[in-house]
Amino acid sequence: MQSIGVDRRSISGFRGRDVSSAWKHVDIVLLVATGLVLLFGLVMVYSATRRFPGGTGILLRQGLFVVVGIAAMFGVSLIDYRRIADWWQIIYGVAMLVLAGVLSPLGSLGAFGTKGWYAFGPVVFQPVEIAKLATVLAVASYLGSVDRVDLRRLGTALVLLVIPMGLTMLQPDLGSALVFIVVGLGMLVVGGVRLRHLSLLVILGVVAVFGILQSSALDQYQKDRLTAFANPDGVSAKARYNIDQAQTAISSGGLTGYGLGKGPSTRLGYVPAQQTDFIFTVAGEEFGFVGSGLLLILFAIMIWRIWRAAQLAADSMGTLLCIGVMSMFLFHIFENVGMNLGIMPVTGIPLPLVSQGGSAVVASCIALGLVQSVHMHRYA
């Protein structure tokens, strides 16, 4: 494999704001995969919510968000990511303020007494989705602009990661907090942090996770949900219910599934949160191994193309940006599908581009827009 960049940027011979030239370098494969997953997601949301009171409204809203997300994706992709990175401190700062604000009386109480939303009338906004992006942008911009990651810079990068993570923990939203760890880890690995430092960080992280599980920082229900997958007999029936129903639904789909709208668990609403965190059960039950496997393949293609964009990126900032987005997507997909399949703990992590929820869809689209930007502007 050839090495990335610097030379080829000079070879291309021009830089500038010619939009049409950037268009030539759009990653069609990633774009098509993204479109297909979004479409798949809308079908799943339709099936999951069609028997709900106001189900049509949920679907229309989701469709609207998809349109907004696609528009945002194209918009962001057309801007050179380096121009966006110039603003990283402001973007990060605002995102952190908004994330912190959700803990104030302005934020709305969500399920299980967590505070993670802003509600403006009918519009609900989840700031952590934007905070993830802002953090990826900040870490990529910061580490991408330095030659060598020494301890001091590592420390700064860690601070950039720990702030949103801490704020998310306070909601508390454990799953999203984990996203920051995984995203940070991915970016630090690729960002050139020395292996010794990384190993130390991993050890510290493991100790911290066990510490949290042992401490009283988490409520029992959270611990139950987290450990249910590892110790199926030792948890309450309530914690098991989600896992059991999800696996039952997916497994009974078999090879080809019951067909759209015919999955009994979906139809009768046996899986809680089947339109959001457990939407993969709908795919599994109604489309079987063929359909849900296809969804996983589409996701794998996306991950592969993001990874490729990271490799092809013009500079390490672009590489890091793509790796951040890739880590985020990879963790979301693995954690979400994994908990649906009963091999990962239950956390409130949506399936990117598929789960019903506006903030997540739009944020995911913007993230992919950034990747496209890195890809499209690699010669600019």
Place this chain on the structure above:
Amino acid sequence: MDTDSTHVRLSAIGIVAVSLFLALFMRLWFLQGIDRQAFEAASVSNRVRVIHEEGPRGRILDRNGKILVDSETSIVVSLDREPLRKMEEPERNAVFVSLADTLQQLGVPTKLSLIEKRYADLRYAPQEYVPIADDVDPSVEIYLMERADRYPGIIVERKAIRSYPYGNLAAHLLGYVGEINEKELVERGGQLPGSENGSTTAPTTTAPTTTAPTTTAPTTTAPTSTADSSSGATTTTLPNSAGADSGTRLTDYRLGDSIGKGGVERSYEADLRAVPGERTIEVNAKGDLVDVLSLKSPVVGDDIWLTIDIDLQAHAERLLAAKIQDLRGRRDKDNNRLNAPQGSVVIEDPQNGQILAMASYPDYDPSVTVNGISQEQWEAFNDPNSGLPLVNWALQGTYAPGSTFKLYTALAGYNSGYLRNGTEVVNDPGVYTIENCKGEKCEVRNAGSTPHGTVNMASALTVSSDVYFYKLADKFWNLTDQYGETPIQDAAAQFGLGSKTGVPLSGENPGRLPTPASRKAAFEARPDLFMTGDWRSGDNINTSIGQGDVLATPLQLANSYATFANGGTRYQPQIVTKVTRPRDLTLPANDPANYKLIREVQPVIQGTIQIQPDQYAKIYDGLLGVTQSAFGTASASWQASKTAWPMAGKTGTAQVSKKADSSLFAAWGPAGTGEPARYAISVVIPESGFGGEVAAPLAFRIMAPLSFGTLLPACPSADQSACEAAADAASVASGNDVTSGSAD
């Protein structure tokens, strides 16, 4: 930034990504490709509930098709606990209080505590309705249904219950129906809802395993309308000619189902029980009904035709009850009180063993059982002072048979070869001295020490000479090397004594036929209870006249005389002639066009008795003389109420220490006319006096109208008093005064 390092690290991340996707694919394949079956079953049991529905039992008819036990609809107020569970507790309590109050005002006293107890009763499956008040007036149904919104979770169901058009008649024979208990349920392979395994596997096994049930109705409603559920409980199909699936009848029981607890209801449960129906419903995550996947209506049970003629049964029961009530309070010659605590009459067809009437006194009202016997009622039934009305004394009561036993001893005399030509005579001075006897109790006497002079077999039976049989028994015991130890018992056993007749009714007592071996075994088991384990001459002598340890049931007595009457064929007593499947329950049950024959019950021969014709004739003549000779012990009673044809039989007066004698009579007719015998009868009333004075007169009064064909129809309980008054008038007119004292 070191590009090599970046490249390596990017590759590492790529490998991680590939691994994670591989893990997801492997798990997905495990669930959907390998482990699918198990999860699919779980998916079905999640959403599919099978609701079990019992149907109405078949009817019990008499031999002429008169309905003795019918099924009628009872309106039951029940709880549907699904919606109630979703309520807040105060709201639910308010519904209960209001329900209890309303039922009270509508004349159905219902305690609030009962409603709360039933609501919490874990023995009912969660989807099952729990009964609160049975057999309520239709006005209650209308009231509650009109105000369904005020009584959420209150269901008015229609259930099939038993009804008894003839009231107490033949109650023992018919038996009754009650809620299945846990033991009976387990015996039939049923699942107790309490057991963990049962509750999870039961729906899976019965639920259809086909995938994707077709649902066409897009609008789904929760089962809030009471009309829907009550109609579901009442729809029953009549079996068509294709035949009902009776295979599940004997196994598909649930707690709360009805089951025959005694009598014919119990013995013929397999025919009477309706094939249960099933409603397979789909419920959503909240437990609301979404769709009815399949509906199998219960199929009404088959009808049972008894051998009983209800008119004869009514007649026998009436006369028996009147006789016993008349006897009570009187005293015999020795000043023993005539308590007559119970009595039985059995009438059997000697040609096939069919029981035509089986009366047992005291009786009970079976209608108290239809909604479950209350604890108080159960205790009253089982209180010894009540006379134990649930006991069918005709087959559960055992009595010393007294002189009725002489029939068997006579057979022993011939079968053993001791008596050769039947003309052997004995001088009967009224007392017999046991041979080779030393001591005080060497003399045994006739009743009242009456001397009968020279008697042979026939006359000894006619006049009931004990001495004749004493001598026979004494000889047997002295010549055991020649005749064995038990010639008398062997002959009695040939008539069916000492073993159950095999009548298909539960609780039959085998009676007792003591032998030297059984005496020895009893002594060895409990040496404290017996003076000796040895069998002596005196024991043989006692046995020969049906005293000592001999015990027989009235049914055994009737069956043994029927056996003799037909020439020696011992039938198993039958109580059912046939099983039919009704075509239309609203049309007359006895119209052959209106039912399909399922099976006919054929006579079962239990054994045959070999006896030479001349010897048979000697015994026959002796027993005929009992009624027809002027010296016969039942001569006066026969004269008092003659039957259309002569009867032959034997009286028995069994002595019971410190009590009045048991009065017995066993007979058959027509006798001595050359026609085959049509009826055999036994009458047993303990603590009542001489057989010739109590049992025999009663037997003839029962037989007379039967023999003349002037039996009055039985009285349905609906118009009982008028009907019985007419019957009394009729019997007075025909000289069969029910309440007159003994005719001797």
